[in-house]
Amino acid sequence: MKRSAIVIGLTLVLAALVWQFAQRAEEPFDPAFLRLSPLEIARLPLAVRFDQPMGSEHGALTYNAQPFRLNRHLGDDLNGIGGQNSDLGDSVYAAGVGRVIYAGVPGSGWGRMVILAHRVPEPADPQKIQIIQTVYAHLDQILVKHGQLVSRGEKIGTVGTADGQYLAHLHFEVREGPYVNPSVGYADAPLNRLPPERFLLEHRGAANESLNPPPR
Ligand SMILES: [Zn+2]
Structure with a gap:
């Protein structure tokens, strides 16, 4: 006993x-906002080229099912061309070289989420460096850890349904600034979000000689 x-x-x-x-x-x-410290910002890799996070590097075999700002959307919903759940488990790639600043389950409809941070030269004035975050949400699997450096095109997770809340797709956002917060996927104002398609168009196809040095 x-x-x-x-x-x-x-x-x-x-x-x-x-x-x-x-x-x-x-x-x-x-829930308190996290701000990247000056040291963390200095340690972010310089990313001069970004590619699509799904399908081929130019986004072949995917389509944008709900573009930026449609229905107050703050990102793009990327889908496999097969529609429905045909893209469940497909690879999600880092759009650019970056550091993982969030990898987890923030709640409120997000499912599993990865946020990468990058230092990015402004296209109009490459001397000016922007802090850019790329956000990958509703993932089925997360394959990276907080603090990890990832290369452009490195597999960071797989396409999911946010645990059955939606048909499988990747919610992809581009954000600007040093504040780290899962935040919301819909809002009346664009907040700190940039149009992902335009951002990728402006930052793809960098000349070979200006491509990123290896991140490690
Ligand atoms: Zn979405």
Whole structure:
């Protein structure tokens, strides 16, 4: 009797520890805004070229099912051309060389989300450097960890349904600035979001000699 009580007690303590560890592994988002520090910004890789995060590097075999600002949308919903759930589990690639500044499940309809941060020369004035974030949401799997450096075109996750909330697609956003927050996918104002299609058009096809140095 006494022994079984000890076993139950130990099991409960162990379960509590495992639970805490699992919570930490998910990295729940701190609701207080996070701002990248000057040191973190300095350590972001310089990204001079961006490609599509799904399909080929120019987006073949995908279409944009809900473009930026349609229905107050803050990103693009990228879908495999097969429609429905045909793209479930397809690769999601880093649009540019960057650092993982968020990888987790922020809640409120997002499912699994990865945010990469990049330092990007402005096309009109390459001396000016913008802080750009690319956001990949509703993922089925996350294949990167917070703090990790990723190359352009590196597989960072797979297309998902946000645990059955939607038909499989990639919600892709481009954001500007140092504040890290999963935030919202729809709003009346564009907030700090940039039109993803235009951003990719402006930043694709950089000359070979100006391509990124290796990130590591
Ligand atoms: Zn969306």
